[in-house]
Amino acid sequence: MIEFHSVSKRYSADATALREVSLNINKGELVYLAGPSGAGKSTLMKMIAAIERPSSGRVVVFGQDIGKLGKPGIPFLRRKLGLIFQHQRLLNDRNILANVMLPLLVTGAPKAGAEQRARAALDKVGLLDRAKAQALELSGGEQQRVAIARAIVNRPQIILADEPTANLDRVAADKVLDALRAFNSVGVTCLISTHDEQVLDGAARVIRLEHGQLVGGAA
Amino acid sequence: MSPWIRQHQFALGAALSTLRKAPGSFLFNVLVVAVALALPFAGITLLDNVRPMSEQLSVDPEVSLFVRPGATREEAQSLEPQLRQILQGSNAKIVFVPREKALDDLKDRSGLSAALDTLGENPLPDSYVMKLEGFNSTVEAARIDGIVEQMGALPQVDTVQVDSAWVKRLAALLGILRLALLLLAITLGVVVIAVVFNTIRLQVLTQREEIAVSKLLGATDNFIHRPFYYTGALLGLCAGAVALGAVALALNPLNNAIAEFARLYASEFQLAPLGPFEVAGLLAISAGLGLIGALLSVQRHLARMR
Numbered sequence: 342m343i344e345f346h347s348v349s350k351r352y353s354a355d356a357t358a359l360r361e362v363s364l365n366i367n368k369g370e371l372v373y374l375a376g377p378s379g380a381g382k383s384t385l386m387k388m389i390a391a392i393e394r395p396s397s398g399r400v401v402v403f404g405q406d407i408g409k410l411g412k413p414g415i416p417f418l419r420r421k422l423g424l425i426f427q428h429q430r431l432l433n434d435r436n437i438l439a440n441v442m443l444p445l446l447v448t449g450a451p452k453a454g455a456e457q458r459a460r461a462a463l464d465k466v467g468l469l470d471r472a473k474a475q476a477l478e479l480s481g482g483e484q485q486r487v488a489i490a491r492a493i494v495n496r497p498q499i500i501l502a503d504e505p506t507a508n509l510d511r512v513a514a515d516k517v518l519d520a521l522r523a524f525n526s527v528g529v530t531c532l533i534s535t536h537d538e539q540v541l542d543g544a545a546r547v548i549r550l551e552h553g554q555l556v557g558g559a560a
Numbered sequence: 561m562s563p564w565i566r567q568h569q570f571a572l573g574a575a576l577s578t579l580r581k582a583p584g585s586f587l588f589n590v591l592v593v594a595v596a597l598a599l600p601f602a603g604i605t606l607l608d609n610v611r612p613m614s615e616q617l618s619v620d621p622e623v624s625l626f627v628r629p630g631a632t633r634e635e636a637q638s639l640e641p642q643l644r645q646i647l648q649g650s651n652a653k654i655v656f657v658p659r660e661k662a663l664d665d666l667k668d669r670s671g672l673s674a675a676l677d678t679l680g681e682n683p684l685p686d687s688y689v690m691k692l693e694g695f696n697s698t699v700e701a702a703r704i705d706g707i708v709e710q711m712g713a714l715p716q717v718d719t720v721q722v723d724s725a726w727v728k729r730l731a732a733l734l735g736i737l738r739l740a741l742l743l744l745a746i747t748l749g750v751v752v753i754a755v756v757f758n759t760i761r762l763q764v765l766t767q768r769e770e771i772a773v774s775k776l777l778g779a780t781d782n783f784i785h786r787p788f789y790y791t792g793a794l795l796g797l798c799a800g801a802v803a804l805g806a807v808a809l810a811l812n813p814l815n816n817a818i819a820e821f822a823r824l825y826a827s828e829f830q831l832a833p834l835g836p837f838e839v840a841g842l843l844a845i846s847a848g849l850g851l852i853g854a855l856l857s858v859q860r861h862l863a864r865m866r
Contacts, residue, residue, distance in 0.1 A: 416780045419778040447778055449567045449570075451566060452570075
């Protein structure tokens with residue numbers, strides 16, 4: 342489902358984020374992407390979502406070469422992905438229901454249907470009772486769960502979670518990870534990046550990156 | 561409902577929601593744009609009122625031809641076929657005015673009958689009065705000059721006068737006014753585009769995070785751009801309506817002043833507001849200018865965000 346073939350990313354002569362990375366992630370896998378800050382985890386995730394393009398090598402997602410994907414095709418690729426960011430990037434000028442509806446509205450979905458599905462997504466992360474709350478009224482853990490609801494509302498085939506537990510306490514982090522594992526259990530491919538070794542306890546597959554190079558878990 | 565209509569409905573809703581969040585700023589921008597639009601709109605209203613009047617005035621210019629003093633009646637009357645030849649192709653009415661009739665008319669009209677009697681002999685020459693039809697455009701008016709020249713070159717002709725010279729001057733003046741108005745409208749149109757451009761620039765900056773997040777969630781460029789286009793068009797439309805309203809309101813006091821002036825010339829002239837088609841056209845132009853400003857701004861600023 343996700344293939345990296347000798348992928349390198351250079352921002353400048355002195356700044357190389359990824360070096361000759363090759364890996365495969367299959368459909369329905371739950372994969373952790375581990376490594377210290379600056380290892381290239383976020384760059385790797387950005388390439389899957391076509392936010393960054395490789396300087397060399399090929400990134401193939403859903404059978405499409407990201408390097409050859411035209412600008413008009415990018416939104417349609419992203420609609421098949423669920424993106425979760427370290428700083429949730431919720432919109433503070435609207436309530437959380439409106440935040441979760443956004444991925445559906447951008448596709449031209451009817452408002453009533455979008456609201457119904459957003460409520461269902463919030464219910465799955467245990468926040469339906471806070472649907473009308475503003476994002477800033479929620480705790481960090483709750484905001485991250487809203488971000489998960491927003492990521493899953495359009496029923497993505499892949500969830501990319503970039504350091505989703507980085508700013509959370511252990512209890513909140515566990516709730517977030519439990520929610521992601523639950524979606525993986527119904528067949529959604531999940532790639533979760535983290536620099537927290539505790540998160541990796543019991544992980545079936547861990548891809549390790551250091552200084553932009555793959556040091557384990559590529560197969 | 562088709563997804564296309566739904567997306568436009570969403571974009572319009574998003575634009576209105578943005579305007580509702582900062583109504584003061586929107587109203588201020590509407591006023592700035594309205595001031596810029598009001599001047600050309602007032603000019604268009606004025607020209608729209610004056611145009612039919614000037615067209616009416618320019619109809620049927622009259623040419624007076626005076627026969628050389630001392631020419632016999634036969635010589636004077638022999639000019640008519642030559643005049644008809646010169647006016648060939650024109651719809652003209654030629655009337656010969658014998659000097660005796662001209663004197664009688666002068667006595668009747670001027671009230672100087674006694675004074676004219678003291679002259680002893682008739683000082684007026686035989687003459688022709690020619691009413692020309694269909695010379696109401698600038699090009700046709702120029703043809704009259706050629707006709708006058710040919711008539712003036714005929715033997716026995718002393719003077720040829722065209723009473724449409726002032727009409728030509730008025731037409732030329734209106735032409736200058738039209739051109740000045742066009743230049744003013746272009747200049748102020750650029751001002752409108754600049755104001756909308758800046759308004760949309762600020763909105764793009766304010767909504768930068770929303771734009772970035774929407775893109776990551778799969779929004780197309782069209783989805784992101786549309787609300788800004790609607791905002792620009794709405795700004796132009798509202799400003800156009802305000803400008804037209806202001807011009808219409810200004811007509812009342814202006815007409816009071818014009819009425820007094822027109823009475824001195826025994827005229828009933830009044831400035832009328834623009835008709836519904838003109839109003840619809842100007843509103844469409846206003847919205848179009850807003851849309852152009854938004855298009856330019858969105859293309860420039862969202863391209864930078866990429």
